[in-house]
Amino acid sequence: MPFDINGWEFLLLLVVGIVVLGPERLPEYAGKLAKLVRQVRDLAQNARVQLKDQMGPDFEDVNWQQYDPRQYDPRRIVREALLEPFKEPEDKPQSGAMAEPAQPPHDAAKPTPWDADAT
Template sequence: MVGINGYEFILLALIAVVILGPERLPEYASQLARLVREVRRMASGAREQLREEVGPEIDEVDWRKLDPRQYDPRRIIKEALLDDVHDAVKPVSGRPSAAPGTSAPGTQSPGAPSPSPAPAAAPGTAGRPPAVKPLERLGAGQPAPFDIEAT
């Protein structure tokens, strides 16, 4: 947790005995014990307050997943890219819904006027997108159109 092994702890204790002296060491040890108890009490109080404010969902959080030491940009990018692929290849369930205010064919409410038939498509264009209008070129010396709201 702190990163101090046994030998380092013994060395720190010997340095404390030499610096503080045997007569003041018990007093400082008791102060250190009180400080540790107070810090633990404050941490548990903060944990309880967080649990009260957030609710029982806080117990379900996987804190190891949120650990910054687990951060691996390659894994995160790979997961994000795979999530997009899985979302993109999901099969569509059901039929596409009709536009708002319209009903699906064959589900017309009684008493409602029948919709007018759609204009007939030109022969040979069934299922094709509408034709695209060709670009119009400006003549020589003709100024370009200016949109005051676009600038």
């Protein structure tokens, strides 16, 4: 089923519908619901066709599935990050070796560097 409803849930909804609407009005509302579902489906299909026409042939080979936000489950992302092996960055010094800083620290006895063109 498109709404992920199992058989017992559907049966329960049907019973609630019969109780709330009554058996004489239920077929009328079921028909209205079916008509509404068809209209929404047709609207979505027409929007999809119109979007493809407006975007042109350049976008026919785009994999739109990769942009689906439902595939980005935070639990799965964290689990995969925790399970992959740890790799030390290559620019980090090896254990015990101290790397020299890229620029020597400023000597307080010397005046502060000044760039007249920058001000």
